[in-house]
Amino acid sequence: MSIRVENLYYTYSPGTPFERAALEDVSLEIDDGEFVGIIGATGSGKSTLIQHFNGLLKPTRGRVLVDAVDIWQRDVRLKDIRQKVGLVFQYPEHQLFEETVYADIAFGPRNMGLDEGEIARRVRRSLEMVGLGFEGVRDRSPFELSGGEMRRVAIAGVLAMEPSVLVLDEPVSGLDPRGRDELLEELEMLHRKFEYTVVLVSHSMDDVARLAKRLVVLHKGRVVADGPVRQVFQMTNLLAETGLGVPQVTELMHELARRGKKVRTEVLTVEEARVELLRLLRSEGRVR
Amino acid sequence: MFGNITIGQYIPGDSPVHRLDPRVKLFITLVTITVLFLVHTMAGYGLVLLFILGAMLLARLPVRFVLRGVRPLLFIVVLTFGLHLFMNEGRVLFRMGPLVATYEGAYRGFAMSMRLVLLVLATSILTLSTSPIELTDGIESTLAPARLVGVPAHELAMMMTIALRFIPTLLEETDKIMKAQMARGADFQTGGVLQKAKSLVPLLVPLFVSAFRRADELAMAMEARCYRGGQGRTRMKQLRVGARDILAAVGSTAALVIVAVYL
Numbered sequence: 001m002s003i004r005v006e007n008l009y010y011t012y013s014p015g016t017p018f019e020r021a022a023l024e025d026v027s028l029e030i031d032d033g034e035f036v037g038i039i040g041a042t043g044s045g046k047s048t049l050i051q052h053f054n055g056l057l058k059p060t061r062g063r064v065l066v067d068a069v070d071i072w073q074r075d076v077r078l079k080d081i082r083q084k085v086g087l088v089f090q091y092p093e094h095q096l097f098e099e100t101v102y103a104d105i106a107f108g109p110r111n112m113g114l115d116e117g118e119i120a121r122r123v124r125r126s127l128e129m130v131g132l133g134f135e136g137v138r139d140r141s142p143f144e145l146s147g148g149e150m151r152r153v154a155i156a157g158v159l160a161m162e163p164s165v166l167v168l169d170e171p172v173s174g175l176d177p178r179g180r181d182e183l184l185e186e187l188e189m190l191h192r193k194f195e196y197t198v199v200l201v202s203h204s205m206d207d208v209a210r211l212a213k214r215l216v217v218l219h220k221g222r223v224v225a226d227g228p229v230r231q232v233f234q235m236t237n238l239l240a241e242t243g244l245g246v247p248q249v250t251e252l253m254h255e256l257a258r259r260g261k262k263v264r265t266e267v268l269t270v271e272e273a274r275v276e277l278l279r280l281l282r283s284e285g286r287v288r
Numbered sequence: 289m290f291g292n293i294t295i296g297q298y299i300p301g302d303s304p305v306h307r308l309d310p311r312v313k314l315f316i317t318l319v320t321i322t323v324l325f326l327v328h329t330m331a332g333y334g335l336v337l338l339f340i341l342g343a344m345l346l347a348r349l350p351v352r353f354v355l356r357g358v359r360p361l362l363f364i365v366v367l368t369f370g371l372h373l374f375m376n377e378g379r380v381l382f383r384m385g386p387l388v389a390t391y392e393g394a395y396r397g398f399a400m401s402m403r404l405v406l407l408v409l410a411t412s413i414l415t416l417s418t419s420p421i422e423l424t425d426g427i428e429s430t431l432a433p434a435r436l437v438g439v440p441a442h443e444l445a446m447m448m449t450i451a452l453r454f455i456p457t458l459l460e461e462t463d464k465i466m467k468a469q470m471a472r473g474a475d476f477q478t479g480g481v482l483q484k485a486k487s488l489v490p491l492l493v494p495l496f497v498s499a500f501r502r503a504d505e506l507a508m509a510m511e512a513r514c515y516r517g518g519q520g521r522t523r524m525k526q527l528r529v530g531a532r533d534i535l536a537a538v539g540s541t542a543a544l545v546i547v548a549v550y551l
Contacts, residue, residue, distance in 0.1 A: 016350075016353050016356075017299050017350055017353060051467065054471060056467045056470060056471065079473055079475070082470065082472075082473060083473060086471070089464065089471070092468065094464075094465065094468075094497075094498055095465055095468040095469060095472075095490075095494050096494065097489065097493035107472055107473075107490065108472035108473050111472060111474055112473055158472065161473065
């Protein structure tokens with residue numbers, strides 16, 4: 001399942017004094033099985049872009065193709081596209097509305113017209129995917145859960161549609177460090193174990209460095225970089241210009257290199273940094 | 289999705305109309321509306337239209353944008369015109385089955401439609417050229433004398449400020465929740481009346497939850513800044529009526545009254 005965006009333009013409130021171009025000439029392709037991070041400063045067009053992936057926004061110009069089919073052709077049912085491309089909005093817990101967790105997660109499958117048995121199976125499965133026990137929460141009100149649990153229930157509500165691509169807009173914002181670690185781990189598991197294609201929108205460089213394989217950098221509605229994570233994080237000047245940075249450990253390595261230490265700078269995680277720093281210390285004879 | 293709503297929107301600017309005292313603008317708008325209901329000749333409507341267009345140009349408002357605000361009204365205008373056209377007695381213009389259109393009806397229908405459109409135009413110039421804060425300050429100050437008879441002028445104005453302030457926020461929120469539910473396969477467009485009403489539940493429940501949350505946070509933030517009503521509260525921007533304001537008020541009122549009396 002692939003998503004392809006070709007020369008996409010999107011303008012908010014066209015023809016009014018509030019007209020604003022949000023996306024300009026954006027082209028990119030997301031292949032089956034990828035884990036792509038989309039990064040960019042506030043207002044760079046990230047959220048606008050991902051709303052094109054499942055047809056919530058109609059491009060002002062350009063095309064969006066899901067599985068090589070233009071989704072704005074007349075005979076395409078957008079409902080099908082939205083089932084295939086699951087979109088989790090920022091603060092998804094704000095969309096919860098049902099009386100019980102079960103009913104809320106069942107909302108998506110029910111809209112797809114599935115029978116009760118299949119709905120029950122999907123609710124159970126998606127709750128387990130996000131690390132919540134089915135029996136423990138099914139009859140509780142979503143409004144009495146903790147913030148982290150609410151967010152999981154909301155994500156489960158999208159997973160229950162069994163999409164093949166999962167697009168998440170800032171899924172860990174506002175969570176405490178532990179909730180954030182757990183959720184990121186679950187995303188990684190969804191990608192590895194259940195083979196979801198994942199698109200992660202974030203402005204935390206550390207999060208995308210940890211999970212994504214490929215990075216797309218948006219700046220003022222344009223794609224300014226697109227490539228493997230390590231390669232993109234080498235472009236420190238470009239990232240600084242766009243108001244972003246690099247992961248903290250990468251920053252550290254760059255600083256060491258600036259001070260004349262012979263270290264690799266394409267380090268992304270704390271674990272990699274540990275290995276690299278030990279190697280450095282050993283070569284300097286400070287540890288054995 | 290809600291990008292076309294112009295009600296309550298404000299276009300920042302620095303035109304002579306923007307700089308007028310909000311109370312003066314309120315006053316002129318009220319006079320315009322009154323005159324609109326007094327005139328009854330084509331020439332009268334024409335002159336009021338001219339006056340409104342003049343104000344629009346003077347405020348440097350994009351004419352097409354202002355006219356777009358009239359669009360939601362189109363249905364009512366057409367209905368009004370149709371009703372007058374067929375419901376009046378007089379010389380026959382044409383017949384459509386059992387319906388008889390008359391010259392008198394066409395004339396009255398046109399006048400009523402004109403009245404509606406001009407009403408909306410006049411008030412939208414006021415809101416488009418006056419920031420919500422200025423507007424409510426103006427209303428508060430106008431209502432101030434009524435405090436003596438127990439009208440809570442400040443509280444009313446504060447409520448209006450807050451309501452106006454939250455219109456765009458709530459619209460944005462509605463748009464976001466709608467999209468989130470559409471991403472889960474919700475359908476807000478098709479189905480019968482009952483089906484449509486039911487499909488609003490997934491939208492309204494989150495919207496109310498978030499509105500209450502916002503209200504709570506706002507109350508907290510206001511209290512944290514020691515807000516305790518209008519008693520003894522001073523302002524950073526004092527409203528002051530200058531020569532320009534008096535000129536505008538007297539000039540427009542005189543012009544409009546002449547139109548009302550003679551046409």
